[in-house]
Amino acid sequence: MFQRVTARRGRILAAMAAAAMFAVPACSASDADSAASDVKEIKIGTPLPLSGPNAALGKDALQGAELAADIINNGLPGLKLPLANDKGIPNLNHAKFKIVSADTQGKPENGASAVNHLVNDEKVDILAGALESGVTKTAAQQAERLKVPFVTSISSSPALTQAGLKWFFRTGPTDVTYAQSFFGLLDEEKKKNVSADKIALLYMNNTFGTDAAGVAKNLAQANNKQIVADVPFDPAATDLTSQVQQVRAANPDTVFVVAYPPTATLFVNATEQLDYMPSAVMAFGAGFINDAFIQSAGDKLEGMSRRVAWSEDLGNRNPASKLVADEFKKRYKAPLTENSARVFTTIMAMAQVFNNAKSVEPEDVRSALVSLDIPGRDTIMPWDGIKFDDQHQNTGARAVVEQRLDGQWKVVYPKDIRSQEIVWPASDARKK
Amino acid sequence: MIDLLQALTNGVFLGAVFALAAVGLSLVFGVTNMVNFAHGDFIMLAMYVGFLCWSLAGIDPLFAIPIAAVTLALVAVLIYGGIIRPVLGSTQLAQMVVTFGLLTFLRGVVQFAFTADPRRVEDPIVGDVRIAVGGVAVTGAQLVSAVGALVATGALAWFIHRTETGRALQAVGEDPGGASLMGINSGRMYGLAWALAGVSTGVAGALLINNFGIDPLAGATFGIMSFIAVALGGFGSVLGAAFAGLLLGVVQGVVGLYLSGYTLTAALGIYLLVLVVRPQGLRGTR
Numbered sequence: 133m134f135q136r137v138t139a140r141r142g143r144i145l146a147a148m149a150a151a152a153m154f155a156v157p158a159c160s161a162s163d164a165d166s167a168a169s170d171v172k173e174i175k176i177g178t179p180l181p182l183s184g185p186n187a188a189l190g191k192d193a194l195q196g197a198e199l200a201a202d203i204i205n206n207g208l209p210g211l212k213l214p215l216a217n218d219k220g221i222p223n224l225n226h227a228k229f230k231i232v233s234a235d236t237q238g239k240p241e242n243g244a245s246a247v248n249h250l251v252n253d254e255k256v257d258i259l260a261g262a263l264e265s266g267v268t269k270t271a272a273q274q275a276e277r278l279k280v281p282f283v284t285s286i287s288s289s290p291a292l293t294q295a296g297l298k299w300f301f302r303t304g305p306t307d308v309t310y311a312q313s314f315f316g317l318l319d320e321e322k323k324k325n326v327s328a329d330k331i332a333l334l335y336m337n338n339t340f341g342t343d344a345a346g347v348a349k350n351l352a353q354a355n356n357k358q359i360v361a362d363v364p365f366d367p368a369a370t371d372l373t374s375q376v377q378q379v380r381a382a383n384p385d386t387v388f389v390v391a392y393p394p395t396a397t398l399f400v401n402a403t404e405q406l407d408y409m410p411s412a413v414m415a416f417g418a419g420f421i422n423d424a425f426i427q428s429a430g431d432k433l434e435g436m437s438r439r440v441a442w443s444e445d446l447g448n449r450n451p452a453s454k455l456v457a458d459e460f461k462k463r464y465k466a467p468l469t470e471n472s473a474r475v476f477t478t479i480m481a482m483a484q485v486f487n488n489a490k491s492v493e494p495e496d497v498r499s500a501l502v503s504l505d506i507p508g509r510d511t512i513m514p515w516d517g518i519k520f521d522d523q524h525q526n527t528g529a530r531a532v533v534e535q536r537l538d539g540q541w542k543v544v545y546p547k548d549i550r551s552q553e554i555v556w557p558a559s560d561a562r563k564k
Numbered sequence: 565m566i567d568l569l570q571a572l573t574n575g576v577f578l579g580a581v582f583a584l585a586a587v588g589l590s591l592v593f594g595v596t597n598m599v600n601f602a603h604g605d606f607i608m609l610a611m612y613v614g615f616l617c618w619s620l621a622g623i624d625p626l627f628a629i630p631i632a633a634v635t636l637a638l639v640a641v642l643i644y645g646g647i648i649r650p651v652l653g654s655t656q657l658a659q660m661v662v663t664f665g666l667l668t669f670l671r672g673v674v675q676f677a678f679t680a681d682p683r684r685v686e687d688p689i690v691g692d693v694r695i696a697v698g699g700v701a702v703t704g705a706q707l708v709s710a711v712g713a714l715v716a717t718g719a720l721a722w723f724i725h726r727t728e729t730g731r732a733l734q735a736v737g738e739d740p741g742g743a744s745l746m747g748i749n750s751g752r753m754y755g756l757a758w759a760l761a762g763v764s765t766g767v768a769g770a771l772l773i774n775n776f777g778i779d780p781l782a783g784a785t786f787g788i789m790s791f792i793a794v795a796l797g798g799f800g801s802v803l804g805a806a807f808a809g810l811l812l813g814v815v816q817g818v819v820g821l822y823l824s825g826y827t828l829t830a831a832l833g834i835y836l837l838v839l840v841v842r843p844q845g846l847r848g849t850r
Contacts, residue, residue, distance in 0.1 A: 183671070185781050187680025337825040364825035368785045370776075373574045374820030377567050393682055397777045405694065405703045406570075428684030428777065 171227045171492050176201065176482065177250030178231055178475075179261040179271050181238035185367075185394055189418050189471060190263055193286060194233055195464045196472030197260060199456070200479030201229035211455050214510050215483040223490045229479070232256055236267050240339075243271035251278045257492045258283065258485075260478055263418075263471075265289035266339035272300040281497050283482065285474035286418075289343040293525040299494075301501050303478045303518055305529040307347040307416070310439045311388075313531040314348075314414045315355045317437075317545040318386065321412075321556055328411070328556075332361035332384035334375060334391075334399065335416075341367070341390045344416045348388050360384050367395060376402040379410075386412040391419035400432045411557035412437060414533070421470050435558030437535040437544065442473035445534065445543045445551055446514045453512035477511050481518050514549065537561055566699040571817040573700050577710040579813020581768055584713040585786050586793035586805035587720055588764030594800030595737040595757035596652060598659050602667040604787015606762060610636050610769020611778045612674060618685045618773075625688050625773050626708065633766035640762030644755050652754065675780040682777040690774055705775035716767040717806050720760060724802055733757060737800065788828075792835050798845025808846060 178197050181190035205228045207217040220226030232254045234246040243262055250256045259275055259282040262268045268287035275282035276297050283301045284292065290306040321328040331352055335341035341364065352359050361382035365375045372395065379387055387410050391399055396419030403409060413436040419425065420438040444467065447453035456476065460468040468476075481504065486492065489500035506518040508528060516528035533545035535554050544554040555561040589603045600606075610632040617628035643666065651658050693704025724730040735743040736753040744750055768786070776782060790805075793812055797804025812831050819830040838845060 183675055183680065183780070185779070187675065187780070188682060191680060365820070366825060366828045368788075369816075369820075369827060370785050370789070371574060371578050371816065371820070374571045374817050375824045377570055377821060378824055381567060394777060394779070394781075397682070397684075401703075401775055405701055405706070407694070407696075407701065422682070424681040424683070425777070428682065428686070430686070 171224045173230050174221065174224070174227050174258075174486055174492055175230050175232050175254060175256040176479065177247070177254060177256030177259045177261070178233045179236050179243060179246035179250065179259065179267070180233060181263055181267070182233065182235040184237040184239065186238045186263060186392055186418070188393065188422055188424055190235075190238075192422075192466070192469055192472045193261075193263060193475045194231070195460070195466075196468070196475035197231050197479050199460055199463065199472075200476045201231050203456075204229045204480070204483045208455065208459060211452060213452050213480060213512070214506070215480070215487060221483060221486045223487045224492070227486075229483070231479075236262055236264075236271070238264050238267060240264075240266040240270045243267040243269070244274035247271045247274040247278065247280075247282075251275070251280050256280070257494075258482060258497060260285065260475065260482065262287065264338075264340060265292060265343060268292055269339065272297055275299055279494055281494060281501055283478055283501065285478040286471050287340075289339060290347060291343060293523045297524070299498060301520055301524040301526075303481060303526045303529065304474045305441050305531045306525060307344045308351070309529060310416060310441075310531045311344070311347050311351050313439050313533050313545060314386075314388065315351050315357070317414075317533050317554065318357065318412075319355065320545070320547065321554070326411070326556060328385050329357050330360045330382075330384045330386070331357050332363065332379040332382050332387045332410075333359060334361075334363045334365070334372075334379055334387055334389050336367040336390055336392065336395060337364035338367050340417065344390045345388075365395065367392065369395060369398060371402070372398040373402040373405055376406055376408060380406060380408050384410055386410060386414055388414050388416060389419075390416040392417065393419050393422045393425045396420055396422075396425055397429065400429050404432055409435065409557075409559045409562070411559075412554070413558060414439070418471060423467055423469060431539075431562075433536045434539075435536060435555060435561030437533055437554065437558075438541070439531045439533050440470040440541075441515075441529065441531055442468075442470045442477075442513050443532050443534055443541065443543050444468070445541060446532065446549060447473075447512065450512065450514075456512050473512060477513050477518075480511070481506055535561070567821060568818070569698075570700045571821040572814060573702060573817075574706070575814035575817025576810065577702065577706045577813070578816060579810035580710040580713040580717070581772060581809075582786070582789045582793055582813050583806040583809030584717045584764055584768045584771075586790040586797065586809040587717050587802050588761035588768075589790045590794045590797065590800060590802050590805035591720070591724070591733075591757050591764075592761045593794065594802065595733055596648075596754050597737075598648070598652065599663065599791075600666075600761070601660065601663040601787075602670055603761070603765065603790055604783035604785070605667050605670040606636055606640065606765035606783070607769045607772070607786050608674065608778075608780065608783030609639060609670060610766045611773050611776070611782055612678060612683075612769075613766070614770040614773045615683050615685060615778050618688075619683075625685055625770050626690070629712065629767055629770040632770035633763045636762035636766030636769070637759040638762070640758040640765075641755055644758035648758065649751070649754070671780045678780070680780060682779040684777050685773050688774045703775060708774055709771040712771045713768060716764060720764060721802055721806065723760070729756070789831065792831055796835050796838050796845055798847045801845065801847040804845055804847030 265287040415438040457468040489496040508517040534541040613632040614628040617623035690704030793808040797808035
């Protein structure tokens with residue numbers, strides 16, 4: 133039962149509350165005056181799945197953030213990117229970046245609590261995460277309540293930037309951008325008079341999966357393609373053979389797969405068991421990016437395609453990208469992936485944001501994010517650059533399609549930057 | 565029709581592994597009246613034992629089965645002696661907290677030791693085997709998992725129902741006080757129940773690595789399915805759990821074919837139905 137509040141005690145409580153209300157802005161104003169000169173360290177909070185089913189992806193993303201912060205703080209000889217060799221943020225007395233992580237376990241209910249912890253306990257100045265769209269959704273809403281800038285790199289659900297949040301930004305592509313790259317590729321194939329109109333969707337029935345499938349359905353309609361199978365599955369499934377049978381029965385030209393690593397393995401196992409390979413398998417999502425999955429799947433991936441925002445194949449043609457990828461591999465004994473490259477790029481962009489803001493005050497940082505304009509050549513990504521639209525979605529984010537050929541991922545779309553044409557049907561890639 | 569047969573076949577093969585996993589959990593509950601929430605994580609540990617055998621000594625998962633079984637039996641006995649025995653007489657809440665804590669601890673330790681990166685045994689002996697009969701295909705890994713699980717489940721059931729020690733186990737489960745009066749050492753029987761649960765999870769884990777990825781959460785779904793199977797089959801009924809495990813596998817396979825996103829929902833739905841119609845489970849005696 134609630135305690136009764138007496139009139140006198142009520143007046144005291146009211147007075148204390150009023151004092152607290154006035155005290156907070158007073159502190160902020162006083163801090164703001166001395167902000168630029170006092171800042172020695174800029175804390176970047178990274179809510180990521182460091183345990184749970186996507187822990188490997190979270191670790192990879194965190195390493196991307198740590199490498200970027202280290203380059204901002206200590207430089208990397210030969211790297212020609214803005215602020216890469218300034219040893220801190222020049223306009224903030226060379227303040228250093230510090231990455232502070234919090235484990236979301238990949239659970240949406242933990243997104244908000246991770247943000248709470250990072251903002252209230254760790255006193256971070258900005259947030260960079262999360263990974264799963266469902267987690268990012270709750271984390272972003274909490275950041276909005278706390279009025280702290282939140283920049284995501286990996287979560288691709290379009291709904292995130294369509295929610296009208298004032299403090300939320302996304303540097304990476306959305307599922308729409310990703311899916312458009314697949315549809316562009318299908319149109320190219322269609323021009324060669326091959327059958328590429330029938331699409332099957334096989335996706336996790338969580339936020340990420342259903343959003344990606346929704347985007348694919350809309351784009352299919354807009355591009356005169358036919359969805360011949362719509363097959364959701366439980367992310368905790370232990371077998372996907374029945375689901376792949378459903379897909380096979382519809383006889384699609386292309387299968388769009390949305391899966392995280394554990395279910396990506398089940399999908400590959402099921403295609404092997406059923407000896408099934410459609411003309412094209414196009415994979416959305418981190419399941420087909422995780423290096424451990426790729427290594428363990430081995431030849432079974434041959435001929436399958438995926439969409440990525442960063443490509444090692446392209447990166448090797450860009451000196452800055454190659455230098456960063458080599459450094460990443462040297463430090464972490466693992467390849468730079470799309471995820472770690474995106475987070476790396478976001479942290480490097482944050483350096484410019486703080487440098488432009490000349491402050492760590494949330495409102496100043498937010499304004500600097502809104503007016504950010506980084507050309508593509510100043511990133512390691514195959515993007516047009518980083519510039520946010522009204523919804524705070526990066527208009528310069530691009531995606532490419534890669535196909536697994538001879539044990540390597542090769543860029544097959546778009547045409548102007550591809551390494552080679554897609555092998556169609558995909559089964560031809562296995563005949564060598 | 566072929567699709568349905570394929571789904572049924574897959575379901576039976578998967579259900580056999582659920583059955584083996586559930587038998588160990590049911591045995592521990594039947595004898596000690598305690599629910600081990602970390603049961604699925606014992607399977608995960610066994611998967612890592614099998615993985616270590618392969619990566620360090622090149623031992624194929626098939627030959628790692630006895631190693632995993634013995635290792636998990638030892639681990640289970642150590643856990644029983646270290647943290648389970650002290651709470652056996654406590655409240656059910658205390659017991660739940662202990663096994664939940666064990667679950668978190670095991671996952672954390674494994675992630676610390678092996679990282680969260682998924683692992684996989686490459687080129688197991690049965691890896692390239694694929695048998696197709698009349699349009700229905702099974703892989704060597706599935707076949708080995710199912711046959712191995714059924715044999716192990718049968719052996720455990722035989723031990724419990726046909727040997728003197730097995731009957732002693734049942735006696736302790738029925739009435740520990742009465743069993744003590746008959747000269748049966750209840751403490752040893754409790755330890756034996758945990759050891760046998762360790763053996764069942766050890767065999768299941770080693771079988772599973774032929775076609776499943778290995779990560780710190782690899783046992784989670786098998787743990788959940790074991791709980792459903794034990795509750796469905798009747799708490800404490802080893803044969804009931806085995807039958808329910810098979811049923812769950814078939815339900816998942818068939819539902820996956822028609823309502824692909826609702827496989828887990830269907831499994832839980834059947835459990836709820838049984839709970840309403842027959843609360844003691846399909847073969848429950850308690």
